[in-house]
């Protein structure tokens with residue numbers, strides 16, 4: 001595919017160039033039309049704030065990332081465990097279906113204020129819960145689908161070999177479900193950061209990117225607010241890239257679907 | 258109407274004891290119940306396959322060839338009648354790993370290497386790592402894929418994947434091979450080469466083979482006997498003894514033989530006796 005150097009170069013160079021052009025245009029717009037910072041600050045002003053407040057931004061990103069991480073871990077563990085149960089027990093599958101459907105259409109973060117009321121404003125619990133719930137839905141749906149998608153011919157083969165239930169699970173069901181699980185995980189990793197961050201808008205302890213963004217805006221430090229947004233972008237990309245790496249390792253033997 | 262089966266099957270062309278019976282199907286019926294009514298896939302089928310014998314099942318689509326093979330493999334149970342494999346009920350034979358099987362689709366596990374796919378039955382049945390690797394090496398050589406053990410199935414052509422599936426079916430040196438249109442999805446060239454390979458493998462292993470096909474030349478080229486089936490309901494129409502000689506002596510040249518053409522004609526005639534004539538048939 002893109003084995004050649006020129007191909008690879010083009011693959012990297014093109015988006016970088018586009019980014020540079022867009023940022024240059026943005027800078028030019030702000031300077032040329034003399035836009036007020038509350039409309040949009042210039043990229044150079046944002047960058048200045050970013051480098052100046054790097055350690056504060058890193059701390060805030062760390063706080064949000066920690067919540068997102070625990071939400072991701074808890075959500076994935078619960079979702080995989082529940083999907084395993086649901087795939088083997090029809091009762092559980094059918095009982096869960098409406099709840100999961102409901103959870104997949106409501107924005108989970110809407111629960112944040114209620115959860116703050118339940119668990120208190122001084123702890124991170126509500127934020128972790130929001131992230132975990134948001135993560136649960138795509139991981140559960142995809143993993144369950146994967147566990148239920150065994151090719152009929154593989155099912156026949158397992159019967160031909162008189163394989164035990166566990167042998168069949170280990171040999172065909174789990175490896176077959178893996179790509180589905182990773183699809184869910186890919187969605188979940190971005191969701192965990194978004195959910196943990198947005199949950200901060202509704203209260204809780206005074207740390208994290210969401211809180212930092214709101215307080216920078218309320219004190220009219222718009223360029224700083226944007227610098228924190230940049231921190232959020234970096235955090236999100238790190239989470240996503242990490243999932244991609246884990247997926248590459250997990251699916252190293254799977255042919256590309 | 259099903260023609261009565263020959264009471265004594267053609268002796269196996271290999272050295273296996275002539276009296277041994279690999280597959281015995283007696284008065285077998287299979288009715289599938291559906292919402293739109295019942296489908297009689299098989300009706301009162303009798304068939305005996307001797308040890309070491311190569312028997313092809315041929316007939317139009319939907320005449321119950323796959324159903325019959327699945328009954329022998331104990332992947333499905335008959336509505337009436339009995340199926341025994343080496344004198345045991347089909348379920349016992351399956352649990353004893355008495356047969357190897359290959360389908361129209363290779364059905365390889367895409368995340369396993371070619372070698373790991375061939376080793377699968379051995380692995381599930383507790384053969385140690387060294388023994389598995391040794392056997393896989395032999396089988397890869399047998400199907401001409403020695404250089405591909407480390408490849409993933411997706412890196413192989415359809416014909417190569419099918420060879421891997423055949424190697425896998427041979428892994429435990431079964432005395433019975435069940436094959437449901439294993440070459441059906443392949444191009445004519447690959448198909449003829451694999452047919453010759455199958456003849457050679459079969460001569461080397463002395464296994465009995467039940468082979469489903471809808472190609473007349475394929476059935477004639479490979480078989481000791483050809484079972485012609487008719488649809489709705491699926492029945493055995495006629496059983497033809499081919500007699501082109503032992504598998505090991507049957508070379509590519511036999512495809513040009515007068516006797517070969519005679520037999521192809523005979524099978525075609527038997528099939529044309531089935532109304533509606535030739536539906537879904539491959540008359541090449």
Ligand SMILES: Nc1ncnc2c1ncn2[C@@H]1O[C@H](COP(=O)(O)OP(=O)(O)O)[C@@H](O)[C@H]1O
Nearest residue numbers: 289296297298317318319320321322323324325
């Ligand atoms: N699992 C099944 N459920 C319902 N009908 C089936 C099933 N399997 C096969 N049949 C029906 O049985 C008949 C024989 O099918 P099959 O054995 O696949 O034919 P062949 O392999 O000769 O083409 C067909 O009419 C088919 O529709």
Ligand SMILES: [Mg+2]
Nearest residue numbers: 322323324437
């Ligand atoms: Mg069929």
